[in-house]
């Protein structure tokens with residue numbers, strides 16, 4: 001057997017039936033990867049533009065989640081945790097975005113989504129991929145996907161910070177307590193979905209219930225594992241909703257900061 005033949009994998013593998021058609025599926029299997037490609041691609045472009053802008057991320061009392069915590073040379077009122085990277089010459093978002101970005105990029109669900117939509121590897125079940133070789137996630141750079149569990153710990157910290165931002169959003173522009181605007185509501189909804197996304201993570205499920213020989217001897221961890229498992233069933237849904245909600249909150253604050261719109265105050 002030649003080396004080339006040995007390396008062929010998937011439906012073109014040496015042990016598979018030789019079927020020339022790329023797929024025998026007749027449904028619209030391409031629709032899901034196409035929608036993922038368009039929506040996820042649009043988000044990546046939007047987030048990249050906003051992250052590099054370095055302005056219009058704070059409209060008192062609202063701070064964009066792309067810039068939270070604001071640790072660089074941020075505008076007045078935006079840095080509730082100090083400015084340890086004040087000398088950082090670029091946008092403050094670039095200091096912290098590696099953590100939520102790394103968390104999402106290494107997410108088990110997003111991996112499946114963008115492997116299918118962007119790398120066509122494979123584009124759908126029972127549809128041959130265009131690549132002739134497959135090494136999975138065993139080599140650089142994809143072996144770095146194993147960092148996901150560590151990004152999860154960072155994501156917990158970020159979720160706590162975003163929750164703190166929501167508390168601060170119950171103030172008015174003069175920082176007086178007891179107020180609520182549309183920005184508060186949007187940030188509150190966003191942080192709920194951020195928590196649902198973070199706590200439904202497969203790494204969270206393993207952290208609370210993994211490496212146990214007997215659930216019966218760990219009733220608290222078993223209970224937590226049961227809850228996380230329930231959330232985990234909807235992980236893909238939380239992944240998409242939190243993606244939209246974080247972009248929507250940023251857009252709202254961007255428009256407020258530019259003076260294009262005014263905040264709707266409920267009380």
Ligand code: FES
Pocket residue numbers: 103104107108109110148152197198200201202203204235
């Ligand atoms: Fe999706 Fe961990 S598996 S965030």
